[in-house]
Amino acid sequence: xxxxxxxxxxxxxxxxxxxxxxxxxxxxxxxxxxxxxxxxxxxxxxxxxxxxxxxxxxxxxxxxxxxxxxxxxxxxxxxxxxxxxxxxxxxxxxxxxxxxxxxxxxxxxxxxxxxxxxxxxxxxxxxxxxxxxxxxxx
Amino acid sequence: xxxxxxxxxxxxxxxxxxxxxxxxxxxxxxxxxxxxxxxxxxxxxxxxxxxxxxxxxxxxxxxxxxxxxxxxxxxxxxxxxxxxxxxxxxxxxxxxxxxxxxxxxxxxxxxxxxxxxxxxxxxxxxxxxxxxxxxxxxxxxxxxxxxxxxxxxxxxxxxxxxxxxxxxxxxxxxxxxxxxxxxxxxxxxxxxxxxxxxxxxxxxxxxxxxxxxxxxxxxxxxxxxxxxxxxxxxxxxxxxxxxxxxxxxxxxxxxxxxxxxxxxxxxxxxxxxxxxxxxxxxxxxxxxxxxxxxxxxxxxxxxxxxxxxxxxxxxxxxxxxxxxxxxxxxxxxxxxxxxxxxxxxxxxxxxxxxxxxxxxxxxxxxxxxxxxxxxxxxxxxxxxxxxxxxxxxxxxxxxxxxxxxxxxxxxxxxxxxxxxxxxxxxxxxxxxxxxxxxxxxxxxxxxxxxxxxxxxxxxxxxxxxxxxxxxxxxxxxxxxxxxxxxxxxxxxxxxxxxxxxxxxxxxxxxxxxxxxxxxxxxxxxxxxxxxxxxxxxxxxxxxxxxxxxxxxxxxxxxxxxxxxxxxxx
Numbered sequence: 001x002x003x004x005x006x007x008x009x010x011x012x013x014x015x016x017x018x019x020x021x022x023x024x025x026x027x028x029x030x031x032x033x034x035x036x037x038x039x040x041x042x043x044x045x046x047x048x049x050x051x052x053x054x055x056x057x058x059x060x061x062x063x064x065x066x067x068x069x070x071x072x073x074x075x076x077x078x079x080x081x082x083x084x085x086x087x088x089x090x091x092x093x094x095x096x097x098x099x100x101x102x103x104x105x106x107x108x109x110x111x112x113x114x115x116x117x118x119x120x121x122x123x124x125x126x127x128x129x130x131x132x133x134x135x136x137x138x
Numbered sequence: 139x140x141x142x143x144x145x146x147x148x149x150x151x152x153x154x155x156x157x158x159x160x161x162x163x164x165x166x167x168x169x170x171x172x173x174x175x176x177x178x179x180x181x182x183x184x185x186x187x188x189x190x191x192x193x194x195x196x197x198x199x200x201x202x203x204x205x206x207x208x209x210x211x212x213x214x215x216x217x218x219x220x221x222x223x224x225x226x227x228x229x230x231x232x233x234x235x236x237x238x239x240x241x242x243x244x245x246x247x248x249x250x251x252x253x254x255x256x257x258x259x260x261x262x263x264x265x266x267x268x269x270x271x272x273x274x275x276x277x278x279x280x281x282x283x284x285x286x287x288x289x290x291x292x293x294x295x296x297x298x299x300x301x302x303x304x305x306x307x308x309x310x311x312x313x314x315x316x317x318x319x320x321x322x323x324x325x326x327x328x329x330x331x332x333x334x335x336x337x338x339x340x341x342x343x344x345x346x347x348x349x350x351x352x353x354x355x356x357x358x359x360x361x362x363x364x365x366x367x368x369x370x371x372x373x374x375x376x377x378x379x380x381x382x383x384x385x386x387x388x389x390x391x392x393x394x395x396x397x398x399x400x401x402x403x404x405x406x407x408x409x410x411x412x413x414x415x416x417x418x419x420x421x422x423x424x425x426x427x428x429x430x431x432x433x434x435x436x437x438x439x440x441x442x443x444x445x446x447x448x449x450x451x452x453x454x455x456x457x458x459x460x461x462x463x464x465x466x467x468x469x470x471x472x473x474x475x476x477x478x479x480x481x482x483x484x485x486x487x488x489x490x491x492x493x494x495x496x497x498x499x500x501x502x503x504x505x506x507x508x509x510x511x512x513x514x515x516x517x518x519x520x521x522x523x524x525x526x527x528x529x530x531x532x533x534x535x536x537x538x539x540x541x542x543x544x545x546x547x548x549x550x551x552x553x554x555x556x557x558x559x560x561x562x563x564x565x566x567x568x569x570x571x572x573x574x575x576x577x578x579x580x581x582x583x584x585x586x587x588x589x590x591x592x593x594x595x596x597x598x599x600x601x602x603x604x605x606x607x608x609x610x611x612x613x614x615x616x617x618x619x620x621x622x623x624x625x626x627x628x629x630x631x632x633x634x635x636x637x638x639x640x641x642x643x644x645x646x647x648x649x650x651x652x653x654x655x656x657x658x659x660x661x662x663x664x665x666x667x668x669x670x671x672x673x674x675x676x677x678x679x680x681x682x683x684x685x686x687x688x689x690x691x692x693x694x695x696x697x698x699x700x701x702x703x704x705x706x707x
Binding site: 072 | 266272278286356394485520521595599612634703707
């Protein structure tokens with residue numbers, strides 16, 4: 001059975017220019033065999049979701065280190081739902097305190113990886129969750 | 139068979155046959171023993187930046203260095219040992235904590251608190267909309283207002299920011315780059331409105347746009363028009379603000395983005411020289427602006443590497459400024475720098491450990507001869523600092539300054555075989571990077587080719603991999619972890635009501651001002667941008683007329699365009 005690789009969007013939203021973590025994770029996922037599209041900086045939630053749909057993505061990882069996460073993450077959740085793409089695995093990371101992370105997960109973000117999270121954990125998560133989505137969606 | 143070194147001008151004593159016997163015995167014993175194993179032991183033989191390390195450094199390792207030429211004395215070319223003869227014996231470094239959040243009123247309160255706790259200079263942190271040139275009510279500002287710094291939309295906010303503060307008596311550093319010239323104009327107008335003439339204003343504007351394309355990514359205009367704006371500011375300050383540091387050429391952000399120490403050193407100095415060359419190409423005389431250039435470095439956790447980096451920086455800079463660019467005023471040869479402890483070395487896990495990290499990093503900065511220092515707070519991995527945590531950060535500097543006595547001797551590590559060998563190694567590494575940049579044709583060309591960005595991305599990935607395999611350790615993160623993550627319970631939170639209030643306030647400014655005057659000043663600004671007229675006076679006029687930052691930026695974007703980066707990882 002030949003399986004096309006998982007396709008993951010790694011995104012930066014809002015005005016935040018801190019792209020070190022996003023780029024490291026993008027490389028790690030690529031080295032783990034996934035196809036990775038990095039959106040570059042300053043994307044709007046609408047642009048991110050559009051990219052995810054156009055690229056037929058299995059998952060979207062959003063990185064925010066500007067403190068604007070409680071505005072921008074929920075907007076992406078909303079857009080995914082509005083575009084009929086709520087099955088796409090939406091996860092993220094950044095400077096997100098534990099109570100905010102819990103609230104974001106309640107709102108539909110699948111997982112939040114904060115500073116210090118091992119790459120192996122992130123890769124495992126993406127493989128597992130996006131793999132599950134593939135089984136459902138095909 | 140080890141050679142005997144007898145060069146009289148080397149930094150160490152000539153080796154005697156007795157010593158050679160000792161060294162051979164040492165080498166045999168050291169080689170016969172097993173090095174430690176376990177987490178972190180994969181990197182015993184190199185610095186954090188992979189500069190190779192020996193077990194022991196001896197006079198042979200510094201025999202090629204010359205006492206007068208390479209080491210010298212403090213306060214004399216090439217300034218390896220410090221830019222002043224007495225350094226901290228005469229004057230301590232400035233304790234200057236970077237601060238800003240919410241609105242100008244809240245930040246003004248924090249400034250009063252910090253000054254009351256013994257801080258000596260102010261340092262302004264702006265929010266993302268202000269840094270990127272958007273007013274608080276712009277669509278792109280949603281969710282961002284006041285979150286990572288203070289929102290400054292117009293002159294009104296800048297005046298509030300300094301309420302009750304004598305702008306003629308204190309120096310202020312402003313960390314802003316894309317719209318830096320606008321912030322400077324706002325600072326000047328705020329001071330003049332309080333009766334302080336611009337010629338009396340002391341401080342620093344970061345304004346270093348080249349490192350934005352490379353690392354911090356807070357740009358607006360493309361590189362060449364922006365360098366023109368910087369040269370305009372340098373001319374303006376040369377003529378009207380003799381106490382103002384026109385640029386803070388920065389390596390901090392390059393390091394935070396993931397570069398090695400050698401890359402931080404080389405890329406920063408390369409940027410500095412690019413500004414020097416731009417000013418010279420514009421016909422400025424080097425000694426008329428060079429004394430007011432300043433620098434900003436990171437203080438990371440590899441203790442000796444950081445100290446060597448600062449010493450190498452001074453030596454490299456002095457040599458090029460005098461011998462390549464022909465500066466004759468000794469102040470043009472002196473690299474003055476601010477330092478900040480490494481944000482990227484701090485952890486979310488067991489945050490109290492960050493207090494310890496910051497103490498070691500601050501010590502490195504001081505042993506390296508910094509002129510000014512910011513120490514991070516322990517909670518800054520997740521939020522802006524609370525009053526309590528920033529007080530600890532300030533006390534860290536005060537304990538260092540007043541209790542440890544490291545301030546009593548100038549360049550106390552000078553002459554150490556290891557520190558001098560490592561300083562030299564850092565200088566060699568920087569020269570190698572200068573050659574690579576020259577191959578591209580210069581800094582801007584190398585930026586356009588993505589050279590710096592890919593070096594930094596490679597270095598940061600290599601570092602992350604070394605953590606994953608535990609070649610390197612971060613305490614609490616990949617060793618000595620707790621089961622559950624904890625953060626200090628009281629993090630600083632910026633409420634959404636700040637954004638709504640700020641949006642309302644900027645709309646009120648727009649409604650209450652003389653719209654025709656704003657239009658006239660913006661038209662004059664656009665004309666200046668299109669010609670070779672200096673933009674600074676036109677910016678000051680626009681700020682006075684209550685043009686908002688966003689409006690001024692938009693007018694300039696009309697002429698200069700907007701930069702966008704090719705996304706790559």
